[in-house]
Amino acid sequence: MKKISGLITLLLFASTIFSQIKITHGPYLCDMDTDGVTIVWTTDKPALSWVEIAPEGTESFYQKEHPKYFDTAAGRKRANQTLHRIRISGLEDGTKYRYRIFSKEVTERKAGNRAIYGSVASTNVYSKKPLEFTTFAKETANASFLVLNDIHGKSDFMKELCKDIDFKALDFVAMNGDMSTFAESEEQLFDEYIDASVELYASETPIVYTRGNHETRGVFADELIRYFPTRNGEFYQMFSVGSTCFLVLDCGEDKPDSDIEYYGLADYDRYREEEARWLAKCVETEEFKSAKTRIVFLHIPPPVGDWHGNHHLQQTFMPILNRANIDVMFSGHTHRFSYHEPNSEANFPIVVNGNKTYVMCKVGKDKIDIEITGLDKKDSRHFELPVR
Ligand SMILES: [Fe+2]
Numbered sequence: 001m002k003k004i005s006g007l008i009t010l011l012l013f014a015s016t017i018f019s020q021i022k023i024t025h026g027p028y029l030c031d032m033d034t035d036g037v038t039i040v041w042t043t044d045k046p047a048l049s050w051v052e053i054a055p056e057g058t059e060s061f062y063q064k065e066h067p068k069y070f071d072t073a074a075g076r077k078r079a080n081q082t083l084h085r086i087r088i089s090g091l092e093d094g095t096k097y098r099y100r101i102f103s104k105e106v107t108e109r110k111a112g113n114r115a116i117y118g119s120v121a122s123t124n125v126y127s128k129k130p131l132e133f134t135t136f137a138k139e140t141a142n143a144s145f146l147v148l149n150d151i152h153g154k155s156d157f158m159k160e161l162c163k164d165i166d167f168k169a170l171d172f173v174a175m176n177g178d179m180s181t182f183a184e185s186e187e188q189l190f191d192e193y194i195d196a197s198v199e200l201y202a203s204e205t206p207i208v209y210t211r212g213n214h215e216t217r218g219v220f221a222d223e224l225i226r227y228f229p230t231r232n233g234e235f236y237q238m239f240s241v242g243s244t245c246f247l248v249l250d251c252g253e254d255k256p257d258s259d260i261e262y263y264g265l266a267d268y269d270r271y272r273e274e275e276a277r278w279l280a281k282c283v284e285t286e287e288f289k290s291a292k293t294r295i296v297f298l299h300i301p302p303p304v305g306d307w308h309g310n311h312h313l314q315q316t317f318m319p320i321l322n323r324a325n326i327d328v329m330f331s332g333h334t335h336r337f338s339y340h341e342p343n344s345e346a347n348f349p350i351v352v353n354g355n356k357t358y359v360m361c362k363v364g365k366d367k368i369d370i371e372i373t374g375l376d377k378k379d380s381r382h383f384e385l386p387v388r
Contacts, residue, residue, distance in 0.1 A: 027131070045105050051086045053088060099131050100130050148179070150178045244292065251300040294325055295327060295330070356374045
């Protein structure tokens with residue numbers, strides 16, 4: 001009898017443990033700025049989620065209450081989702097913060113606002129150090145970042161390639177397109193590159209996401225922006241680290257919208273035209289004009305290749321970029337390294353990174369240091385560009 005009651009207690013204990021809400025992926029950082037960041041993670045059950053922030057320091061995270069930030073829509077906390085995206089704002093620039101994430105299971109929603117809560121999952125483990133991030137600095141001529149592109153779902157290769165990188169020394173990591181070949185489901189995105197990025201850096205060093213043409217494909221492609229949230233709700237954006245201004249541009253597809261491969265779902269000519277109108281306004285802003293260094297991320301290099309996408313990017317984006325004093329553009333797509341000196345098509349240099357290397361870029365006062373590294377030494381190279 002004793003044995004049976006012991007077994008029942010054990011089973012009850014196990015079922016309590018296994019039914020508790022869990023953090024399934026993340027957290028990872030997106031849309032970093034001088035005064036804020038967005039923190040993203042998922043849970044296995046719908047939850048009310050929040051982030052607690054504390055300044056850098058040796059004082060225990062638990063000694064006092066810290067500000068809580070929630071996932072909200074027009075003032076109302078979201079509590080019916082498993083994907084949690086929380087914007088932290090009002091922070092100091094160039095400042096290190098500690099953070100923890102929390103998700104409280106919502107077991108039932110009843111009529112009116114009655115929410116019934118269950119257990120809480122968190123990174124709030126006493127033995128574990130809080131996670132950290134540093135907001136972008138306002139007053140600096142330096143910026144450092146890593147560029148990865150055309151990984152096409154090979155997360156083990158990406159981990160091997162990046163195993164010696166000191167990610168904490170970087171301002172951000174740019175995913176410059178085609179991290180996966182199709183966007184088919186949430187699990188696939190995590191399996192193919194987001195989980196590996198979290199393992200390597202993304203809980204503490206932010207992701208800057210540039211969409212590649214392949215990532216416009218698949219039944220889950222319309223959901224992708226929810227996993228890399230931006231304040232303007234678009235894949236294209238502009239941000240600055242000190243006196244370096246970055247343009248993140250979205251290339252759309254590479255073939256004509258009418259191509260049989262798109263099954264009637266492509267409308268990228270119109271999209272690029274709309275994006276070009278946004279870009280024309282961007283390059284007229286004080287933030288862009290007063291920058292000392294201007295860097296562009298665009299997955300398809302417009303003058304490299306002869307597809308419709310190249311031609312249309314040349315018609316729409318290049319006339320604007322050619323009068324915008326760009327210092328360098330980073331691209332991918334071709335799966336082969338190439339370097340293009342300024343010429344009549346692009347009056348700035350274009351660095352096309354291959355699919356077996358990463359780019360480590362350090363912007364200084366007078367020069368841009370570019371180091372390309374592969375597992376195979378023959379793929380590695382190093383060069384410098386002047387700040388123009
Ligand atoms: Fe591509």
